[in-house]
Amino acid sequence: MSENTTDSDAHTSTKAQLKELSQKLGVVQREAGSLGIPSLVIVEGLDASMKGRLLNEVLLEIDSRSFRVYSTHAGQQDPRRYPLLHRFWNNTPAKGKIQFYDRGPYYLVLDSWAEGKLHEDELPSYWEDIVNFERQLHDSGVKIVKLFLNVSKKTQAKRFRKLEDNPKTAWRVTPKDWRRHRQYRSYLETAKQGMEATNRDYASWHTIDTENFKTALVDVYNHIIDTLENAIEEQRALLALPKEERNWVTYQGHNYLADTQFEEPMDRQLYKKTLKQRQEKIHELVHEIHSHELPVVIAFCGWDAAGKGGCIKRLVQSIDPRGYDVNPVAAPNQVELSHHYLWRFWKEMPPRGKIAIFDRSWYGRVLVERVEALCSNDDWQRAYREMNQMEEHLAKFGTTILKFWLHIDKDTQLERFEARQTDPLKNWKITDEDWRNREKWERYEESVNEMIEKTNTDYAPWKIIPANCKMRARLEVLDTVISSLKKAIKRARKAAL
Template sequence: MFESTKVGRSVSKDDFKEQQEALRTELLEVQRELKQSNIAVIVLISGVEAAGKGEVVNRLNEWLDTRGVQTFAFWDETDEERARPRYWRFWRSMPPRGEIAILFGGWYQTPIEYRFKGHCSDAELDGELNRIVDFERMLIQDGALILKFWFHMSEADQKARLKELSRDDKSRWKMLPDKSKFSEQYAAFEQVAERVIRQTDRGGCPWYLIEAEDRRYRDLTVGKTLLHAIRSRLAEPPIATVKTSAGSPELPSGASAQITLLDQLDLSQSLAKDEYKSEMKRLQVEINELAWLAHNQKRSTVLVFEGVDAGGKGGAIRRITTAIDARLYRSIPVAAPTDEEKSHHYLWRFWRHIPRAGYITLYDRSWYGRVLVERVEGFANDAEWQRAYSEINRFEEQLVDSGVILLKFWIQISQDEQLKRFKDRESVPYKQYKITDDDWRNREKWPQYKDAVNEMVVRTSTKHAAWTLVEGDDKPYARVKVLRTVCDRVRDALKRDPEPTAGYLPCGDKRPTQEQP
């Protein structure tokens, strides 16, 4: 694979000077065009040691307008990053549409290092590479342009470059103790790199292998490749909305043939006042104890609350938060996305709030808006909301694999009960802020929302992240069921020491300390 990076390509000083001036002008021009587009550009910089990755990135920042470029290095892992799922740090680095992000190593650095150092097997590496392919496909389908550069050189050239760097005061800080002996392990590293590149080289997201021995050739090749890729992408027509099957069968007409999971809920269930008070008191004491126990065990918890308008999500959340120390949780109310959030993949704003180990995040509405309100109201096209099921399942799988305790609640009430609560909100001054014109309009689309919820539960209630359907006509019953479920699930989870599943590299405190590249 790497033979083409060892043939001795080079560029003279005069040729470099002449081509650099034209290239820089064209890059600035295409960057201005990019700013007006809906395309986010992600540039991954990887390769063998001493190939000059830092020099390339510095050159790109020299040629481009740095106001539209962000550079991220992943050689050191902060406490904040170590306390969250591994991909949290990458989501925080995603550029908004119209801008460029340059990532040193990116999501490839850890898998390569782990396999090279023997921290994982080939099977575990392959599993993580499959996760990466899915991740990149998801970003590309959302409109991102990903360029992956691998810088390579021969073993002899690398040995000479390492020796040169060790004598350079400006570069000596990068030379960790074992880097000077890196060339002794050249063949082993090259073997791992070839496996990674072959399994993640895709038509929509290819690897560009760059010969790195001659600096001028290397830099021009990267610059011209970047220019061509952005130009080509800008010239492409917008992605058309494709109407495809949603994956659900076409049901016969008739009420009995249209029954959904929600129709099977017994909404008449209720709880006596005395029983509610005693049970609520007991559960709130227990949930407070479990919150501190999870904190001490460094297990984070994510609670997702969805349901029909006026279903009682806020009341259930308050019964949890009033029982827990405020230092341990954050409650995230999810409304229409801001302009900043719209400029990223829809999951970006939810990744931002994933709690660190030992803490709790409660989402009052969540990423399921993509397959509910955005689907029904037409804010997402068919292709976007249909692929969201698998995207959400992978997202939740990553959370659970990293040790997060994830619980999802759908609170359902009848149409009659909803109407009663709407009128109550209109008549009580301190509740009037809760009722909006959108609530009344959504009520008119009850059948569409019921079908969307049914499909959502069917396609996203998984072994690692099952839905709990809550009968909500009686508020006391619903609140007790939610708290009891939280206590039972958290208690059971804390009894088990989470272990990474096959294909997911170790995370959290189990990750070895990463070294600088």
């Protein structure tokens, strides 16, 4: 222990204080846990600021079932395979749990910058991504504590040397540590700029001086305890409020679906021939996607019985099963419900060179969850921005994103429902829920139009596919995929020059 206190009374009093704080943390976490409050503690800081020891000490009194630690450790896996936020999204807290980051996204950004892999001009855009991430968590009820462990340049050098002097610990000091030490001033300056850019009421930074281990530990305890105590108070106040009335919020904007032009059914022979050609083209392009390491997301949304499954089948038929994953989206399970609604989608986002296909998507938030009042009005209204932000982050990483809405008219749906019901091979596809959804056609229509209005972006465009004729719909899906992949490949070729 790098203990500078000489006064033995002060020593005893800090010790008693620490014991009290550690017990208090245990008590408030159990309380927060029982109220289902999720929290996130991001521990960032300079090298030799005793992060590991401080974290270990804090964890000692928390029940191991109630927390998880994620260590961000450049090099642990290939960080280039996924977008920056991927690993953090996958390690967000479930209800009632604390998630610790032993360094978090800030470190990854700063490290890339310090290693010359990221230009200074690019930093603001990454700070913004992290702000969006934290805001989304906050809005879903996650309490955030952000700690920056500081140490003076002199003490840092002293600690490095102390480790080096001991043959058993000398391995812990690497050339990179000394390199970073020489950059001390500019690194700290950039870190401070990052903190300034990402400081928010609900996610404010606490810089902790670590010259003295025990006082630093007291600070760490206090920040976490304060946040949890406030959260408990807020949550109790919330629970005491009367339940929100969920009124239908109408959308009066442009009716995109009404613009759809349905054409006559096409000739089956022509369809078959064209389909084969398109599939061959897809087969070729997917190889290039793989060799250029381009990630691709294709989301299929649409009315019940619009033919999503059939389109997906024709799309993947010619692709090597190693090149794609189909993610069917059903109602969330118990584990998924204890997380942020985007968590289960983030987990399935593709690494470089892979295609992730979604059979239904995250847009359920502003469709079924809106119509059935499964979330509050605030929740789905906020979701347009949240989903745009997620897609923008993926796009920045180089992900091609395509979103299809398969559109049929109400009569066609009825025909298909009835046909399904009388066909013993297809009647499993039709449930009471489908009929109930159909009764709410107008509300869904409004929801779809508002969704397109608010989430049709350059980086993740919606494509409405007229799907009264299944054959035409399938070909148009393939054509759209082909032209998007071609564009992505062209860009990648240019970038490689």
